[in-house]
Amino acid sequence: MAPIDHDALEAIRDGVRSLCKPYGGDYWRAIDASQGFPEQFVDELTRAGWLAAMIPEAYGGSGLGLAEASVILEEVNRCGGNAGFVHGQMYNMATLLKHGSEAQKAAILPRLASGELRLQSMGVTEPSTGTDTTKIKTTAVKRGDRYVVNGQKVWISRVQHSDLMILLARTTPLAEVQRKADGMSIFLVDLHQAIGQGMRVQPIDNMVGHETNELFFDDLELPVDTLIGEEGKGFRYILDGLNAERTLIAAECIGDGRWFIDKASRYAGERVVFDRPIGQNQGVQFPIAEAHIEVEAADLMRWQACQAFDAGLPAGASANMAKYLAAKASWEAANVCLQTHGGFGFATEYDIERKFRETRLYQVAPISTNLILSYVAEHLLGLPRSF
Numbered sequence: 001m002a003p004i005d006h007d008a009l010e011a012i013r014d015g016v017r018s019l020c021k022p023y024g025g026d027y028w029r030a031i032d033a034s035q036g037f038p039e040q041f042v043d044e045l046t047r048a049g050w051l052a053a054m055i056p057e058a059y060g061g062s063g064l065g066l067a068e069a070s071v072i073l074e075e076v077n078r079c080g081g082n083a084g085f086v087h088g089q090m091y092n093m094a095t096l097l098k099h100g101s102e103a104q105k106a107a108i109l110p111r112l113a114s115g116e117l118r119l120q121s122m123g124v125t126e127p128s129t130g131t132d133t134t135k136i137k138t139t140a141v142k143r144g145d146r147y148v149v150n151g152q153k154v155w156i157s158r159v160q161h162s163d164l165m166i167l168l169a170r171t172t173p174l175a176e177v178q179r180k181a182d183g184m185s186i187f188l189v190d191l192h193q194a195i196g197q198g199m200r201v202q203p204i205d206n207m208v209g210h211e212t213n214e215l216f217f218d219d220l221e222l223p224v225d226t227l228i229g230e231e232g233k234g235f236r237y238i239l240d241g242l243n244a245e246r247t248l249i250a251a252e253c254i255g256d257g258r259w260f261i262d263k264a265s266r267y268a269g270e271r272v273v274f275d276r277p278i279g280q281n282q283g284v285q286f287p288i289a290e291a292h293i294e295v296e297a298a299d300l301m302r303w304q305a306c307q308a309f310d311a312g313l314p315a316g317a318s319a320n321m322a323k324y325l326a327a328k329a330s331w332e333a334a335n336v337c338l339q340t341h342g343g344f345g346f347a348t349e350y351d352i353e354r355k356f357r358e359t360r361l362y363q364v365a366p367i368s369t370n371l372i373l374s375y376v377a378e379h380l381l382g383l384p385r386s387f
């Protein structure tokens with residue numbers, strides 16, 4: 001595996017930081033308060049080419065790896081923003097790149113790179129099956145030159161701010177497949193054609209700045225050439241993409257963790273109570289130091305995941321463990337930051353309560369902590385399967 005070139009990554013950090021600078025706390029707070037979407041920020045990030053980092057140069061992107069992409073999202077969060085509004089495109093694009101046909105890639109990737117199109121959405125989760133994905137009930141039945149989709153999805157993010165969505169549906173009933181992961185397929189859905197013509201979108205009010213929705217499919221017709229890869233192998237393709245997703249989200253959590261620790265350290269050094277800075281008390285400084293250690297340890301696993309992914313080696317173990325460690329570390333850092341600020345941590349103008357809510361998401365989505373523990377126990381340690 002090639003070593004990580006941290007000097008080269010520093011240039012990316014600088015570039016993203018300077019783009020993020022004008023988008024301070026006021027900007028993100030206003031988006032959060034209105035449950036809005038940071039359209040201007042996303043446009044600028046796209047126009048600057050950062051969201052096309054992983055698209056090969058032949059398709060108009062920068063041809064960079066997951067290590068570089070992870071730094072871009074980490075810096076957005078470290079600067080106080082929320083990369084959750086944009087991360088979808090990076091990992092969805094990885095699925096299309098790896099499993100899409102040459103015609104699909106040629107038609108879509110250059111337009112993603114230029115910012116003309118957005119592929120920000122992925123529809124997997126369903127209300128009645130949750131984490132037990134192989135039991136999804138949304139079906140796509142082939143009729144002539146079309147697949148007809150029926151079913152329901154929940155928590156599908158960025159649908160109103162995307163042009164395309166990758167959709168997972170069952171193409172062969174569960175009872176007719178040998179392995180439960182077989183018989184599911186993924187489709188590239190043109191949202192402009194689908195919404196109102198077999199697909200309905202119902203936004204969900206939620207505690208984080210996340211535009212997310214319920215989707216209802218009622219005889220949505222998809223042309224056969226929207227199928228990505230081979231019919232029946234979609235679940236495996238999605239799992240492939242999830243390693244990129246988990247590593248990118250680990251990096252966002254590391255960005256959050258560093259933001260919380262910087263903020264807590266600064267405040268602990270400045271706030272004077274009992275005639276001395278509160279940070280002079282070990283009861284205040286030790287939790288901040290502990291949070292820092294945990295964020296830095298999680299970062300090491302993030303690099304391990306990036307190296308494996310970028311070398312084309314199996315990355316499931318390191319990507320899952322990076323996501324687990326980073327989500328836990330950022331949440332601990334959030335808690336410490338809030339505690340260090342006392343009552344002021346609850347005031348929205350400090351941005352702590354907003355980022356506290358935002359980083360909490362990552363212990364539930366895109367995969368819950370328990371499911372990572374189950375993966376490690378059963379797949380890495382060989383313990384008996386529980387489901």
Ligand SMILES: Cc1cc2nc3c(=O)[nH]c(=O)nc-3n(C[C@H](O)[C@H](O)[C@H](O)COP(=O)(O)OP(=O)(O)OC[C@H]3O[C@@H](n4cnc5c(N)ncnc54)[C@H](O)[C@@H]3O)c2cc1C
Binds near residue numbers: 121122132156386
């Ligand atoms: C803001 C937000 C955005 C999202 N965006 C998307 C998106 O864009 N696309 C998409 O497809 N999904 C999306 N999701 C869905 C997300 O991936 C799921 O919420 C998550 O995978 C958990 O599934 P669930 O909510 O159905 O929980 P459930 O599966 O119902 O689980 C509930 C709890 O029980 C635990 N649990 C369940 N089974 C077991 C078990 N066997 N052993 C131990 N513990 C168990 C889980 O860990 C969890 O804590 C989003 C969710 C949120 C909140």
